[in-house]
Amino acid sequence: MTGPVPIGPGQLALGASLLIAHGLLSLGLQLGLERKLLIAGVRTVVQLLLMGWLLVPVFASGSAALVLGVCTVMIVLAARESVGRVSRRYRGIQVAATVALFVAGGSTALLASGVILAVDPWWSPQYLIPMLGMILGNALTGISLGLDRALAELDEGRGRVEALLALGATRWEASRPVAAEALRTGLVPILNAMSAVGLVTIPGMMTGQILGGTEPSLAARYQILILFLIAFATALGTGLSVLFALLAVFDDQHRLRGERISTRGS
């Protein structure tokens, strides 16, 4: 096994020329996608080069504070992204999503690097940062799907929840069906991914490791581990987000305060 063939500017330019073919197709068929294609292509180049460029000093620094600082920024950005995909709001939803991702993503990534892989030091950026990235990327999807579902059900299905409250249900008893449905919705993508993985596609991380020269069977074991980590973090993050939403939307007198849910833009 050898390391990857280095990619220089010439090779990147060759790769970029494929986009020109894409653009010609769009022009020929009048798809009107040229502008979007150009912007997306430029964003790909700028964002990824920037990320690679920023990570070099972080990897080289040997500073735990710097590595954990990068992790914190990643968590905050992931929380913003997850809330951005939810069509309803409550006061404090941003803080709640950040806490949920911090607890779920942070604890899972630390468990992986510090205990399961036991790398030395535990904050070793080569392990912590890419694993946290994969965990956050998936957990934020679960959180946004679950939150969207829970808030929609509390808003539109108010009558169903109040039918139980009116008979003496506590807020937890009355919101149980809502929470269960929201969790189910949030966990569907990762469960699907776990079932389909390896049948059709080689997942991204495994692809990367194989290209990087890792033996495929070891790459497969890494991929299995990361999928389990993702599933755990997604469940924990979605569960926490739904719990925070329930705490915000119900008051301590077991009342569903519908006015605390707003639709985006209003």
Added chain:
Amino acid sequence: MRLRAHGLVGRAGDRTLFDGLDLEVGEGETVVVRGPSGCGKTLLLRALAGLDPLAGGRVTLGDRTPEQLGMPSWRAEVTWVSQDVPGLPGTPRDFLGVVGRLAARRARTVDDPVAIASSWGLAMTAWDQPWSRLSGGERQRVHLAVAVAGRPAVLLLDEPTSALDPEATRAVEATLADRACVWVTHDADQAWRVAAHTVELG
């Protein structure tokens, strides 16, 4: 146990719907609440059930407040039945199971809601149909029967017979004749038949 409400203030947004409202319901007594649409009848019932916050005033059952009783227990005693009867997942029989497991109701003696609803002309088979296949009138009787079967001290009823035919309406009225109710109705004849007292809003 008497339900007493004193000096109630109800607001919707910055509109005051009622201010200084007093209300008293004795055992087996029905108080009818009347008034034009949007005058706060539904808000009054929801506030008595503790589902909406009051802007002022005090409610007691016997000598206990909702806070002293705990809100879930309060609602098991002062039970609201919505005018909009929601369909739920599964069947009415599934709903009975969920309701029977609620902590605030587990220790209560309950009557058989199926028998009660059957006396109002609801077919026994309706309990095992999905909610989506029930008519408005069938749903209304299911929700009402579940509330009545729990033997609450007071029933808070918002147009409880709006989707029922005259025969079923009379049967419901007969069942509720010896219950304590706060009853919202637009039907003047029904008000005359069931009311011990009447409160006019608006």
